[in-house]
Amino acid sequence: xxxxxxxxxxxxxxxxxxxxxxxxxxxxxxxxxxxxxxxxxxxxxxxxxxxxxxxxxxxxxxxxxxxxxxxxxxxxxxxxxxxxxxxxxxxxxxxxxxxxxxxxxxxxxxxxxxxxxxxxxxxxxxxxxxxxxxxxxxxxxxxxxxxxxxxxxxxxxxxxxxxxxxxxxxxxxxxxxxxxxxxxxxxxxxxxxxxxxxxxxxxxxxxxxxxxxxxxxxxxxxxxxxxxxxxxxxxxxxxxxxxxx
Amino acid sequence: xxxxxxxxxxxxxxxxxxxxxxxxxxxxxxxxxxxxxxxxxxxxxxxxxxxxxxxxxxxxxxxxxxxxxxxxxxxxxxxxxxxxxxxxxxxxxxxxxxxxxxxxxxxxxxxxxxxxxxxxxxxxxxxxxxxxxxxxxxxxxxxxxxxxxxxxxxxxxxxxxxxxxxxxxxxxxxxxxxxxxxxxxxxxxxxxxxxxxxxxxxxxxxxxxxxxxxxxxxxxxxxxxxxxxxxxxxxxxxxxxxxxx
DNA sequence: GGCTCCGCTTGATTGAGATCAATGCGTCCT
DNA sequence: AGGACGCATTGATCTCAATCAAGCGGAGCC
Numbered sequence: 001x002x003x004x005x006x007x008x009x010x011x012x013x014x015x016x017x018x019x020x021x022x023x024x025x026x027x028x029x030x031x032x033x034x035x036x037x038x039x040x041x042x043x044x045x046x047x048x049x050x051x052x053x054x055x056x057x058x059x060x061x062x063x064x065x066x067x068x069x070x071x072x073x074x075x076x077x078x079x080x081x082x083x084x085x086x087x088x089x090x091x092x093x094x095x096x097x098x099x100x101x102x103x104x105x106x107x108x109x110x111x112x113x114x115x116x117x118x119x120x121x122x123x124x125x126x127x128x129x130x131x132x133x134x135x136x137x138x139x140x141x142x143x144x145x146x147x148x149x150x151x152x153x154x155x156x157x158x159x160x161x162x163x164x165x166x167x168x169x170x171x172x173x174x175x176x177x178x179x180x181x182x183x184x185x186x187x188x189x190x191x192x193x194x195x196x197x198x199x200x201x202x203x204x205x206x207x208x209x210x211x212x213x214x215x216x217x218x219x220x221x222x223x224x225x226x227x228x229x230x231x232x233x234x235x236x237x238x239x240x241x242x243x244x245x
Numbered sequence: 246x247x248x249x250x251x252x253x254x255x256x257x258x259x260x261x262x263x264x265x266x267x268x269x270x271x272x273x274x275x276x277x278x279x280x281x282x283x284x285x286x287x288x289x290x291x292x293x294x295x296x297x298x299x300x301x302x303x304x305x306x307x308x309x310x311x312x313x314x315x316x317x318x319x320x321x322x323x324x325x326x327x328x329x330x331x332x333x334x335x336x337x338x339x340x341x342x343x344x345x346x347x348x349x350x351x352x353x354x355x356x357x358x359x360x361x362x363x364x365x366x367x368x369x370x371x372x373x374x375x376x377x378x379x380x381x382x383x384x385x386x387x388x389x390x391x392x393x394x395x396x397x398x399x400x401x402x403x404x405x406x407x408x409x410x411x412x413x414x415x416x417x418x419x420x421x422x423x424x425x426x427x428x429x430x431x432x433x434x435x436x437x438x439x440x441x442x443x444x445x446x447x448x449x450x451x452x453x454x455x456x457x458x459x460x461x462x463x464x465x466x467x468x469x470x471x472x473x474x475x476x477x478x479x480x481x482x483x484x485x486x487x488x489x490x
Numbered sequence: 491g492g493c494t495c496c497g498c499t500t501g502a503t504t505g506a507g508a509t510c511a512a513t514g515c516g517t518c519c520t
Numbered sequence: 521a522g523g524a525c526g527c528a529t530t531g532a533t534c535t536c537a538a539t540c541a542a543g544c545g546g547a548g549c550c
Contacts (some may be wrong), residue, residue, distance in 0.1 A: 077397075079397060079398070079400075079401045081401070081405060081406070081487060081488045082487055082488060082489055083488050083489075085405040085406075085488065086405070087400055087401040087404040087405045089396075089397040089400045089401070100386075100390050101390060101393070101394050102387060102390050102391060102394070103394070107394055107397065107398075108397060134379050134382070137379070137382050137383060137386060138382060140386055141345075141382060141385055141386045141389060142347060144386060144389040144390060144393060145345050145346060145347050145389060146347055147393055148346070148389060148392055148393055148396065149346050149347070149348070149352055151334075151393065151396035151397070151399075151400065152322075152324060152334040152352070152353060152396070153324070153352075154396075154400055155324075155332055155334045155396065155399055155400060155403060156324045156326070156332040156334070158400060158403035158404045158447065159332040159403045159444075159445075159446070159447030160326060160330040160331070160332045160447065161326070161330075162536080162537090163536075163537065193497070193498090194497075194498065194499095195497080195498095199404075200404075201404075202403060202404030202405065203537075203538090204537075204538060204539080205497085205498075205499095206498095206499080206500085206537085206538075206539085207536095207537055207538075209498060209499055209500080210499080210500080210537095212499095213499075213500085226497080226498075226546095242326060242327055243326050243327060243328050243330070244327055244328075407506080407507095408506075408507065438527070438528090439527075439528060439529095440527085440528095448507075448508090449507075449508055449509080450527090450528075450529095451507085451508075451509080451528095451529080451530085452506090452507060452508075453528095454528060454529055454530080455507095455529080455530080457529095458529075458530085471516090471527075471528070
């Protein structure tokens with residue numbers, strides 16, 4: 001276990017200093033549960049992967065052999081129905097973990113929505129590391145618990161909120177999930193398309209577009225560009241999100 | 246830590262033999278990760294609670310001091326919007342675990358939907374037990390991971406499935422979640438009301454009722470009573486659930 | 491520059507499921 | 521037994537978001 005495996009990039013170049021040690025995403029990730037001394041063990045089983053926007057890291061139905069840690073960029077996780085209807089179950093950002101699902105095969109797909117880098121682990125290697133470092137398991141459990149709470153919020157959104165409430169909720173949640181926050185408060189980076197927002201919110205592209213326009217017209221937000229927004233009246237946005245309007 | 250605390254029932258009567266040792270739900274629960282020798286430690290921090298149908302074990306917004314293990318009966322977990330709209334995020338049965346959520350306060354409510362018994366733990370006590378028995382943490386992580394996968398399925402259901410597809414999916418999932426399975430295959434115990442089904446599926450009572458009637462008329466299911474159904478054509482039900490019809 | 495493509499917005503119409511409104515039916519209570 | 525209550529079913533109508541259908545506008549390309 002934990003033996004050094006062949007890596008796609010030059011091993012020699014990385015042997016001297018741990019890549020994990022200088023990883024900008026470490027602070028946001030489960031890796032932070034490991035002490036600096038343990039990073040070598042993590043490094044040894046990690047494989048660095050770069051993805052272009054649109055490329056897949058996980059394909060629904062394929063054998064679940066890998067786990068991933070996002071180190072930069074954004075990823076969409078989704079499930080498909082046979083006729084092509086898509087539900088995006090979450091967006092992942094730097095520090096997020098994916099692939100822990102039990103079961104022989106992946107029950108979902110995951111693709112980069114912008115250029116991304118990630119660490120890939122063989123499930124068996126990672127399991128072995130967990131056995132040696134229980135703090136890692138604690139961190140994973142905490143993260144899974146967080147995600148479960150987020151999933152419950154999303155079920156409330158999908159099952160009971162109106163289109164406008166869903167859009168407002170999304171704009172409020174997005175920045176606190178994404179560790180790459182623009183410096184200014186109220187500034188939202190939106191790395192996904194309208195279609196992706198729609199598939200995440202259980203709506204259509206048109207409804208999302210209309211909803212954003214309505215928020216803009218009401219003076220709640222400004223659309224700086226397709227991928228950047230500014231919240232002018234956060235308290236109003238919060239009220240809309242909770243159906244108090 | 247792990248000291249014997251005052252219990253609502255007669256301690257003397259239970260000191261001689263572990264209640265956990267004879268617990269019918271143990272096999273389905275995270276408790277099964279503990280060896281028989283460790284059950285004493287679990288017993289020491291467990292408080293047995295009985296609930297009548299409708300009584301609450303967790304109230305949204307209250308301090309999150311307890312964890313629970315369901316030992317019999319059924320429980321609904323739900324979130325509310327300020328105006329009263331309700332989303333049931335899950336039903337719990339014997340063996341299920343609830344309350345691990347991070348955060349100071351509970352972010353959801355949980356109530357018995359039929360008479361139920363459960364084990365209650367103080368969060369701090371349970372955390373201490375986890376520290377002593379890492380296998381428990383592994384079991385919890387595995388369970389959380391399962392629930393996460395189930396949550397993703399539910400998001401697909403709520404975001405992208407039609408009313409008919411949701412109802413069919415529910416009838417397929419229900420029996421495999423509930424460990425109290427009637428002996429005959431195709432026989433479904435439905436401990437919840439139509440209103441609860443509706444709030445779980447993101448529908449109204451009327452739509453659920455109409456959907457069930459439609460399945461009955463199509464010869465897919467039979468309604469033996471309000472709380473018992475029989476699936477005559479499971480393959481048909483599966484096709485409907487996946488939108489292949 | 492002008493063309494095309496792609497993602498987004500806006501408008502018109504439709505439809506699935508919500509809402510409103512009786513009615514049915516089993517259980518419990520006196 | 522009769523009545524009343526709670527839950528479920530069934531029917532009629534309405535509404536919000538989906539669908540259908542143009543345009544718009546920026547980015548990339550020849």
